Amino acid sequence: MTDSTGxxxxxxxxxxxYGAKVQAALWLETKVGVGGVFTKAELRxxxxxxxxxxxxVRELRDHNWQIDTHREDPxxxxxxxKYVARGAEIWLPGQAAAKQRNTLTSTQRAKVWSDDSFxxxxxxxxxxxxxxxxxxxxxxxxxxxxxxxxxxxxxxxQLVTVCGKCVAGGTSEVDLATLLAxxxxxTSIEKTALGAWIDAGQxxxxxxxxxxxxxxxxPEVSRKAVRAAVQQNQ
Numbered sequence: 001m002t003d004s005t006g007x008x009x010x011x012x013x014x015x016x017x018y019g020a021k022v023q024a025a026l027w028l029e030t031k032v033g034v035g036g037v038f039t040k041a042e043l044r045x046x047x048x049x050x051x052x053x054x055x056x057v058r059e060l061r062d063h064n065w066q067i068d069t070h071r072e073d074p075x076x077x078x079x080x081x082k083y084v085a086r087g088a089e090i091w092l093p094g095q096a097a098a099k100q101r102n103t104l105t106s107t108q109r110a111k112v113w114s115d116d117s118f119x120x121x122x123x124x125x126x127x128x129x130x131x132x133x134x135x136x137x138x139x140x141x142x143x144x145x146x147x148x149x150x151x152x153x154x155x156x157x158q159l160v161t162v163c164g165k166c167v168a169g170g171t172s173e174v175d176l177a178t179l180l181a182x183x184x185x186x187t188s189i190e191k192t193a194l195g196a197w198i199d200a201g202q203x204x205x206x207x208x209x210x211x212x213x214x215x216x217x218x219p220e221v222s223r224k225a226v227r228a229a230v231q232q233n234q
Contacts, residue, residue: 011091020047021056022091025065028057032083035137035164039079057081063088063095064104066142073140075128084164085142104143104159112143116161117201125163139163147173151180 011018013026027046032038040054047053057067064087070076088095104112118127118141125131125139144167145157155173186194197203205213215226 018091019056020050020053021059023047024053024056025060025090028060028065028067028083029086034083034085035140037076037080037082039081041079060087060090061104061106063090066140068140073128075138082140084140085167108159109143112159113141113161119161120163120166121160122162122166131165135165139165142167149173149175149177151177 010026010029013023013030015023015026018026024043024047027043028036028038031046043053043057050056060067066084066087068076068082068084070078070080073082076082113127119125120139120141127141128138130138140163142162142164144160144162146160147155148158149155183191183194193206211226215223218226
């Protein structure tokens, strides 16, 4: 286990003025670090005088902390847990109460992941995959609340799947009203193609795009031959 970057700015995790849940949160930040794996034995060793320290750690999920077990991350052993993302800074006054209203249950979290095909909707990486930039470790999925500007001018928060790296970068507001207006300007053929991509969960290249891609690789004489063939059928 390694310390988190910048952990010196945090309160001391063994400060007796904090309860066990806050101390557990600070222990995760300063001793485990985001992306770090710890065992129940290590947790109990750190808190030998707290009878239900496992429960205190589980309660951190009520404050939007993501701590995965082998059920969420098959690469973990049964006795291991992984600290994926920090939630509310519950050692600060008022932070715990503010986050309690936005608690997600494990069922709700699983549904969001399933709806998003277990892919980060920012970078597209799947759970347990290696990052293409060569970063150490594998990706872990989290859930972010993305602000969406609706067609009626109001704004609401919607849940979306992100990976541990992307959730740290924050999320920008989505202007759904503008996007819907642009969709309305598409031709019926373009709407059909877009609908097919949405249903498939990926963009597929049709015959026209495939021909265009090959055309760009051809010498001028061959490009002119293709142009002549197109003119004959117009």
